[in-house]
Amino acid sequence: MEIKFLGGALEVGRSAIQVTYKDTKILLDYGVMLNDHPEFPLPVETKNLNAVVLSHSHLDHSGGIPLLYINRTPKLYMTSMTRDTAELLVHDFIKLSANYLLFDKTEVEKMIRNTKTVYYREPFTVGDLEVELMDAGHIPGSAQIIVNGDKTLVYTGDFTTVKTRMLDGADTTIGDVDAVIIESTYAHEDHRPRIDLEKEFVKACREVVENGGRVLVPAFSVGRAQEIISILAAHNFKHPVWLDGMAKKTLEYYLSDKRFIDGAEILEKASRRTRFVKGKKGRIDALSEPGVIVTPAGMLKGGPALYYAPEIVEDEKSAVFLASFQIPGTPGEILLNQGRLVTDAINKPANCIVKQFRFSGHAGRAQLHDYLRKIETHAHVFTMHGEPEMCKMLSDWARNELGLSGTAPSNGQTFTI
Numbered sequence: 278m279e280i281k282f283l284g285g286a287l288e289v290g291r292s293a294i295q296v297t298y299k300d301t302k303i304l305l306d307y308g309v310m311l312n313d314h315p316e317f318p319l320p321v322e323t324k325n326l327n328a329v330v331l332s333h334s335h336l337d338h339s340g341g342i343p344l345l346y347i348n349r350t351p352k353l354y355m356t357s358m359t360r361d362t363a364e365l366l367v368h369d370f371i372k373l374s375a376n377y378l379l380f381d382k383t384e385v386e387k388m389i390r391n392t393k394t395v396y397y398r399e400p401f402t403v404g405d406l407e408v409e410l411m412d413a414g415h416i417p418g419s420a421q422i423i424v425n426g427d428k429t430l431v432y433t434g435d436f437t438t439v440k441t442r443m444l445d446g447a448d449t450t451i452g453d454v455d456a457v458i459i460e461s462t463y464a465h466e467d468h469r470p471r472i473d474l475e476k477e478f479v480k481a482c483r484e485v486v487e488n489g490g491r492v493l494v495p496a497f498s499v500g501r502a503q504e505i506i507s508i509l510a511a512h513n514f515k516h517p518v519w520l521d522g523m524a525k526k527t528l529e530y531y532l533s534d535k536r537f538i539d540g541a542e543i544l545e546k547a548s549r550r551t552r553f554v555k556g557k558k559g560r561i562d563a564l565s566e567p568g569v570i571v572t573p574a575g576m577l578k579g580g581p582a583l584y585y586a587p588e589i590v591e592d593e594k595s596a597v598f599l600a601s602f603q604i605p606g607t608p609g610e611i612l613l614n615q616g617r618l619v620t621d622a623i624n625k626p627a628n629c630i631v632k633q634f635r636f637s638g639h640a641g642r643a644q645l646h647d648y649l650r651k652i653e654t655h656a657h658v659f660t661m662h663g664e665p666e667m668c669k670m671l672s673d674w675a676r677n678e679l680g681l682s683g684t685a686p687s688n689g690q691t692f693t694i
């Protein structure tokens with residue numbers, strides 16, 4: 278079995294892996310790196326591509342897939358939840374980046390038409406390979422991918438074994454495998470206990486609102502925004518909570534198929550308590566009283582968050598609580614570290630409270646190590662989806678601590694297992 282890394286090696290973004298066995302060629306993810314202009318993985322010959330298997334809907338895993346449908350129509354496998362949310366995200370990506378792209382809605386339609394939805398632990402055959410999805414615990418519908426030929430490969434995609442409000446964490450019963458491709462985002466640090474972070478977040482929201490302020494929580498539309506409203510509901514947050522942007526449609530999808538939501542009861546409670554922002558009038562209403570506004574984009578790079586932010590940052594009673602890691606250079610990171618709101622149209626100081634609460638859907642150091650401890654000693658570990666130091670740190674650890682063969686490959690490298 279041959280494994281070629283096409284993107285996402287020694288970097289976060291544009292994840293793509295090509296697996297070839299006998300006459301069968303498949304891709305695991307085909308994402309995009311969202312810098313000033315989109316960057317895609319290395320090109321693939323689509324003529325003899327049998328299928329694409331998508332781990333989850335986030336654009337760093339899905340954003341390049343329409344490229345594969347310009348001239349061909351390979352089969353695409355994923356969970357139904359990933360299909361619905363990926364369609365939302367890819368359409369939004371086209372809207373924002375149309376000038377840079379070689380594809381448009383036509384290719385997305387072709388992509389959806391060629392999708393076969395599969396559920397966890399239901400193996401399916403692609404040519405000479407047998408493929409199976411396993412819960413990844415990252416966002417609803419997310420999967421790890423097991424590929425069986427003469428050897429067995431597991432690709433974790435983005436995963437976490439930490440229980441969150443919506444998900445119980447990744448399935449780690451992987452058995453005897455010959456190779457693991459594992460994400461390395463947080464290879465360098467442990468996450469704080471989730472419950473401490475939740476309590477601190479809810480307390481901070483209460484303080485701002487009870488002091489007459491408004492809290493803007495910029496959050497990714499798929500996964501994080503719904504987790505945030507679930508956290509507030511789980512801690513009986515009594516004040517108004519508003520939800521805006523694509524996060525609303527995603528919540529609808531989540532509530533319509535609870536096979537993908539372990540904490541469905543809390544999510545339903547959260548949904549009942551949430552006020553859904555409708556149109557301009559809704560936004561004015563949301564800003565008119567103390568409360569929490571949860572909305573994309575997660576790093577203030579666009580979305581309705583940019584409607585609220587200019588007013589919120591001027592008010593010293595109000596707050597912006599960033600709910601995730603902020604990539605350097607994004608408006609969210611600049612606000613956090615320089616205390617200014619800087620976008621294409623605005624550049625002004627922030628008088629409001631600015632804080633970061635790093636809720637994560639990725640395994641931290643301890644979870645990555647525990648995952649690898651379960652692997653048989655003959656297995657090869659490939660690390661990816663992390664800054665170069667993180668990928669190297671995790672593969673070194675697998676070698677030195679566990680005696681596994683560990684590699685942090687570069688894009689373009691090919692391995693045979």
Ligand SMILES: [Zn+2]
Pocket residue numbers: 333335415435
């Ligand atoms: Zn992800």
Ligand SMILES: [Zn+2]
Pocket residue numbers: 290335337338435662
């Ligand atoms: Zn990712």
